[in-house]
Amino acid sequence: MEAKHKYAFYLGCIAPNRYPGSEAAAIKTSRKLGIELVPLKGASCCPAPGAFGSIDLNVWYAMAARNIVLAEQMKTDIALLCNGCYKSIWEVNHKLKHNDELRDGVNEVLKTIDMEYKGSINVYHLAELLYDKNIVGVDKVRDSVTNPLKGARIAVHYGCHLIKPRKDREFGATEILDTEAPTWMEELVGALGATPVEYRQKMQCCGAGGGVRGYDIVHALDIANEKLINLQEVGVDALTDICPFCQLQFDRGQIEIEEKFGVKYNLPVLHYCELLGLAQGMSPQDLALDLHAISCEPFLQKVL
Template sequence: MKYAFFPGCTMAYRLPFVEKSIRLVAPHFNIELVDLPFTCCPEPNSVRSFSDETWLALAARNLALAEKSKLDVLTACTGCHESFMTAKHELDTHPDRKDAVNEVLGEIGMEYTGVSAVKHMHQVLFDDIGPEAIAEKVKRPLELRVVTHSGCHMLRPEAILQIDDCEAPVKFDGLVEVLGIEPLEYMDKTMCCGTGTRRANREASFAILREKMTSMKMVNPDAAVVFCPSCFISFESGQRIVNKTFGTDFKLPVYYYTELLAVALEIPGMVPIIKAHRVKGPVTASAPGVPGEGRPVEAKN
């Protein structure tokens, strides 16, 4: 399947190693990624807050670009995904807004019609490929205990996204399970990581992260697994600030799902990717192995 790939600004420029893991994994599932000259999705919490019209028009421009290439869009960031899906819903259900947007797009020689679908990597892996097909490809079960964090915009608005049950999601846990990983149930599983208010209310945003990570820590996981680059940064870098601010002692490794998938499939090229992590975890290039297992999970390069 061929997609217009939309890594999003955060992944492309702040977590390029995570983007690399997606590009390494894709061919193993017959996913072809096409790069197009996209703008920022645009980020809903900032750009839409600034101007609803600008947000809608820029999102429509990106979707129109994919339409031109007759491709569906594959997103890797839940923020971008929510932005596109919400914009698409707005455009497809409000003909007046669609007309107004197309007047703007007409000025740059583009038109939004709504034919391109938008899918998040999570959906392609679970709904299209399926956990069973992934399980068949696993060469090295990872035998970790993790907490999954879907991220707000993977789940909500539920009626528009329709990815999983927003209060009790199960699909992400299913995806980690087939890698030999035990997903742990924990309190506040669907709670926000705090990123959304970091710019406006820094103190509250890190207090939210403290609450979230306190709940995660209660089940003593080896790592947290995410499907969003913003949540990734929030947990990985944010925990140091939380520790400094609140005197906590979090040291939780964070992985984006496709990183673990690539290691479990023994896809070469993962050493520099795992090395790029700031909080070193049980899945490392030169690691002694998975805690309690004594079994190396070192990625072959």
């Protein structure tokens, strides 16, 4: 299929440097859905909104703006696959577009590296593009499936920074603006042939953000552990996310939770792009699922 939509693919850190399968899957699966993702050369960390925002918001604005300008120079909108990156790249873009004082301040810094923020592009999360029927939509996602994930019970972790704070956000599909009990990701999971599963406090944070994972790991893991208890209660084969940092917290976090709290869940955690890849016929090897800390085997046996 010829690509109807082209985006500069902003990678961030954890996807390319810890879960490269999700990067590979994003590029491959998008192509089948009419989206071409081209490299955003020279992009850096978004930078991490918790760490940089806490230290000095002005640095956060300027560093994120540099990444946005790279896409402006390509005259291409940005697509990305991480909620944390979305917070930095989308929100700084939005703030700079609407606040002249802030934008002048940022441009003063960017001038020292011969760059200028113009506010000429938009930023999107891949999940929102997949759901938006003007771009892809649930029906087209369903039509692209060659290996339905039949019989698999999959729960969704939405994460925080794509949809919250709701007051600031703007989405083509208004369903995404529901931050209390959304179901649009469940629709996307259902489109793959799997059974989406609801659970207690599904909108709760993974606990990793705001620098807390680095500052007080036991505190951060305790928040993730609460979600894992709630997931265990309803019985799921896998948890899916749209944020590599949440994924890291739930995947590697389960190993740390076992060490620190002595409880074991063995719950496979997959980025939605990885799930979509499996449903479109990519193999576990194509997705480097062996890099996951928690083995995806039991889940794979069910769906392959």
